[in-house]
Amino acid sequence: MPSHTIENYVKTIYADCARQGVRLSSTGAIAASLGVSPGTVTSMLKTLSATGLATYTPYEGVQLTSTGQALALRVLRRHRLIELFLVQTLGLSWDEVHEEAENMEHAVSDLLVDRIDEFLGHPIVDPHGDPIPRADGTVTLPLGKNLSELPTGTEFEVVRVLDQTPEFLRSIARAGLRPGAAARIVHSDPVAGIITISASNHETTLQRSTSDLILVQPS
Numbered sequence: 001m002p003s004h005t006i007e008n009y010v011k012t013i014y015a016d017c018a019r020q021g022v023r024l025s026s027t028g029a030i031a032a033s034l035g036v037s038p039g040t041v042t043s044m045l046k047t048l049s050a051t052g053l054a055t056y057t058p059y060e061g062v063q064l065t066s067t068g069q070a071l072a073l074r075v076l077r078r079h080r081l082i083e084l085f086l087v088q089t090l091g092l093s094w095d096e097v098h099e100e101a102e103n104m105e106h107a108v109s110d111l112l113v114d115r116i117d118e119f120l121g122h123p124i125v126d127p128h129g130d131p132i133p134r135a136d137g138t139v140t141l142p143l144g145k146n147l148s149e150l151p152t153g154t155e156f157e158v159v160r161v162l163d164q165t166p167e168f169l170r171s172i173a174r175a176g177l178r179p180g181a182a183a184r185i186v187h188s189d190p191v192a193g194i195i196t197i198s199a200s201n202h203e204t205t206l207q208r209s210t211s212d213l214i215l216v217q218p219s
Helices: 004-020 027-034 037-052 066-090 097-104 112-120 166-174
Strands: 056-057 061-066 155-161 184-189 196-199 203-206 214-218
Touching: 004 037, 004 066, 027 037, 027 061, 037 056, 037 061, 056 184, 061 066, 066 097, 066 112, 155 166, 184 214
Parallel strands: none
Antiparallel strands: 056 061, 155 184, 155 214, 184 196, 196 203
């Protein structure tokens, strides 16, 4: 069985590549996501390469093999179904479940995860709008574009939130920007790097760094 550390690495590599739409994940990006040093990441990438889970090229990056990708999707399936289960059945808020799922994802069996999936009605996204891989290893990425790309006057629906730190989730929840919420661009100023949105009859001005992390679908 893969160690918890290996599962965390392949999950992080897959999520980083999927989020940025790139083939290779960099050592720096992985180190930042996991909160470890680049040297630690380099050592683990060599291990992943030796075990056939990834292909690592120094100074270029790392790419998961088909085996590594299958493992990453299994871990992500566990993580995202656990998050949704905690929200829908135990009443935890969406800014509490990420860390809980991080702790639980390595302990639950695939059988239990499949039962959770069935109990929840085979959902396709978790509370943050992240796609939930199916049991056969396939996954459908949600359509959407960065909120910062929309012009003034556009009406939209929030489909996914890319930053799942509690502080970020609480701040955009106050702005009414949970997945499924409808809103409108009141004003967009690309030069100043700010965007004002109206959601639930409340206006909020966001920095570009924030709106880049919110994926939406124009109405």
